[in-house]
Amino acid sequence: MSSPSRRDVLRSASGAVAATTCGAGCGHHADSSSSRPAGAGETPSSGVVSDGATPAGHAPRGPVRLPGLPPRIVHGPRGGTAVALTFHGQGDAGLARSLLSEAERAGARVTVLAVGTWLDEHPEMARRVLDGGHELGNHTMRHRAVCALPADQAYAEIAECAERLRRLTGAIGSWFRPSQARTATDLVTRLAARAGYPHVLSYDVDSLDFQDPGPAAVRDTVLGQVRAGSVVSLHFGHPGTLTALPPLLDGLRGRSLRAVTTTELMHSDGVAATAGPGRRTETG
Numbered sequence: 001m002s003s004p005s006r007r008d009v010l011r012s013a014s015g016a017v018a019a020t021t022c023g024a025g026c027g028h029h030a031d032s033s034s035s036r037p038a039g040a041g042e043t044p045s046s047g048v049v050s051d052g053a054t055p056a057g058h059a060p061r062g063p064v065r066l067p068g069l070p071p072r073i074v075h076g077p078r079g080g081t082a083v084a085l086t087f088h089g090q091g092d093a094g095l096a097r098s099l100l101s102e103a104e105r106a107g108a109r110v111t112v113l114a115v116g117t118w119l120d121e122h123p124e125m126a127r128r129v130l131d132g133g134h135e136l137g138n139h140t141m142r143h144r145a146v147c148a149l150p151a152d153q154a155y156a157e158i159a160e161c162a163e164r165l166r167r168l169t170g171a172i173g174s175w176f177r178p179s180q181a182r183t184a185t186d187l188v189t190r191l192a193a194r195a196g197y198p199h200v201l202s203y204d205v206d207s208l209d210f211q212d213p214g215p216a217a218v219r220d221t222v223l224g225q226v227r228a229g230s231v232v233s234l235h236f237g238h239p240g241t242l243t244a245l246p247p248l249l250d251g252l253r254g255r256s257l258r259a260v261t262t263t264e265l266m267h268s269d270g271v272a273a274t275a276g277p278g279r280r281t282e283t284g
Helices: 006-013 093-105 116-121 124-131 151-169 186-195 215-225 239-254 262-266
Strands: 082-089 111-114 135-138 231-235 258-260
Touching (some): 082 093, 082 262, 093 124, 093 239, 111 116, 111 124, 116 124, 116 151, 124 135, 124 151, 135 151, 135 262, 215 239, 239 258
Parallel strands (some): 082 111, 082 231, 111 135
16 A cells, blocks of 8 residues: 555644553552443444545544554654654643643644543543644553453453543544553554554653653653654653653754654654564553
């Protein structure tokens, strides 16, 4: 299949929303919802969109299938000027709203990967993310160590969060990122595909903000590693991350880099790299 034109890609990606947050500060709460979880043999309504299938002016809110890209993605094309700031979605909702507002003031769009229990506690945040022009994705239901779980439990973690997203937004979210793992195992990659996610998102820049090292350290860690095509791991729920965001965005602009959604990044010219299987390196 031929690659889509950049114009078609940007048209379909414009307005898409996503983000992620979790880390050492994230709680591992039991699900208190009374809704019936998707069973191991069930696949939630995915809303997977083939590349080019989205009419102009209607941004995809579910996963976009990216022909030619691998099932595990670490970074985007290196030849452009775009980077993706991805936030693990959990923690204080007030901090999350402030962070989104800061990004919007700077003209940046981010990807939020939400934990299902966080969406249960703050269902309004799903619309807040999307209405701000960002992307929303899936970071499992309870933020368990998904790559270490048996297949049925791992699938439930993915599918239950997907169902929360579908009920709140009409789609299962743009991306899936495993919880408590930097990259997905082969099994979790297959289970994510069964739940409707053609690609599993990793990252090549770890801000380490979940360790609360202070705003200057977060900024310096990211700017010391980031380059065109990078996918950066950041977290909601940490005041230092909120404080670090404006100078971080200033630093990106100083290098002629722009923060876009992950979908827009992946639609740039070039091919993203694959992630190695299964190595758990952080708690996000």
